[in-house]
Amino acid sequence: MQPLSSTLPAIEITARAARRLAGGYLWVFSNEIVPREDLPQTASWCRFARNGNTVAVGYFNRHSLIAGRALAYGEKSDIQQLMIARLHQAFARRRPFAAVDPMSRGRAGEALWASPRRPSIASWSSSRR
Numbered sequence: 001m002q003p004l005s006s007t008l009p010a011i012e013i014t015a016r017a018a019r020r021l022a023g024g025y026l027w028v029f030s031n032e033i034v035p036r037e038d039l040p041q042t043a044s045w046c047r048f049a050r051n052g053n054t055v056a057v058g059y060f061n062r063h064s065l066i067a068g069r070a071l072a073y074g075e076k077s078d079i080q081q082l083m084i085a086r087l088h089q090a091f092a093r094r095r096p097f098a099a100v101d102p103m104s105r106g107r108a109g110e111a112l113w114a115s116p117r118r119p120s121i122a123s124w125s126s127s128r129r
Contacts, residue, residue: 009040010049011060011068018050021070028060028068045079057082
């Protein structure tokens with residue numbers, strides 16, 4: 001079976017960017033992209049390649065100074081499974097904090113209002129006086 005990442009558009013990068021990605025760096029700057037006419041016009045999934053070899057898989061936006069972000073290194077056979085695994089890892093890292101204080105994330109953002117245990121607006125506004 002051919003790896004799914006090989007069907008993604010290849011973004012050719014400089015030797016410096018390839019070395020940095022190979023060393024674990026996550027970002028590809030716009031000056032590290034080899035200019036070509038056929039670069040994707042919109043943000044998209046891609047593979048970062050050097051001399052035809054895939055260095056990393058990630059996403060690319062030609063309109064940003066940080067033009068790319070590597071999500072995995074080398075060829076990946078199933079990007080959807082990669083993303084599902086990464087989300088599971090992220091939730092697992094947050095689980096210990098939620099066990100101590102389930103509203104810890106909600107206090108700092110809009111998640112408070114999406115929570116089933118949200119306070120009523122009346123009780124919240126009266127406590128703010």
